[in-house]
Amino acid sequence: MKQIPLAIGLGPEPGFDNFVTGPNGVALHALTQWRQPGPPVFLHGRAGTGKSHLLAAWAARVRGQGGQVAWFHATTPLPWQFDEAWSLVIIDDAQDLDEARQHAAFTLFVEAATHGTQMAAAARLPPVDLPLREDLRTRFGWGPVFELQPLDEAATRAVLRREADARGLMLSDEVMDYLLTRFERDLGSLKSLLHRLDRFSLAERRAVTVPLLKKMLTEGEVAA
CATH class of the missing domain: 1.10.8 (Helicase, Ruva Protein; domain 3)
Known part of the structure; x- marks a missing residue:
């Protein structure tokens, strides 16, 4: 019978300080210097290029400053209800949003704009190529868009x-x-x-x- 290992050695938490920059220095610098609330930030690139790491690092910094963060994935159950206490709202895997979640994401953008809440998102494709409704693609691409490249x-x-x-x-x-x-x-x-x-x-x-x-x-x- 095998010994069942304890849940130890989970690895370091994502942070700006442990992100291996490689060719992605522009995106890293922009996020570390970001002053919120500002326009939506969008990261795109193939799987494994560090999109979720950078978003998690940003979320950790916001929480460390006493803010609250909401993180939505394409599989996050509905409803997505906005909370005025949020300082940062993240939408990950945006390319996989179904019709109902596209509507929910657009509503989050509207609420965030009304309450001065920072929005950020990530996908494998740039906003212009996302298979989503036009008004949501426009929201995703409204602010700075950074393409992340694979590491050598x-x-x-x-x-x-x-x-x-x-x-x-x-x-x-x-x-x-x-x-x-x-x-x-x-x-x-x-x-x-x-x-x-x-x-x-x-x-x-x-x-x-x-x-x-x-x-x-x-x-x-x-x-x-």
């Missing part, structure tokens, strides 16, 4: 090394090479895989090696 290999290695160190996980160059040559270099997916590997190594009471990683994948171990 060196920066991706730095992110994974930092994540592993934060978990107390010894990640050899051999394991790192295997991860980067056998899997998509989508940071979100790679971090999820690292989380699974951390838990699997704890359950197996074995150091992280390529054979252990292969065993985890063969057994179909799922993230908890």
Whole structure:
């Protein structure tokens, strides 16, 4: 019987200080210097480019200053009811909003404008290309729009090394090479895989090696 690992080693919380900038310095600088309330901010780019990290870092800063943050995803249950106490409203995965949530998102924009609440959103596509109703696409693209680019290999290695160190996980160059040559270099997916590997190594009471990683994948171990 395997030991069930405790929920430890969850990795660092997203912050501006632990965002690996790579080619995305303009967006990072803009958000760290942002004075709210201001026009809506929109981030777009392929999966794993850091959109959610930057939004989470912004949310953490707002909360640290005593503000309240609302975060909506394309799967967040309806109704989406605006609260005047919010300082920042985030809409993530905007490209996947269904018709009902498009209406809800547009209403949030109207309420936010009325009450002086900062809006921010993210999607894989720029506002002009989103498969959404025209008035909502216009709202998303009303303020500054930043495209995030994928990290190069060196920066991706730095992110994974930092994540592993934060978990107390010894990640050899051999394991790192295997991860980067056998899997998509989508940071979100790679971090999820690292989380699974951390838990699997704890359950197996074995150091992280390529054979252990292969065993985890063969057994179909799922993230908890």
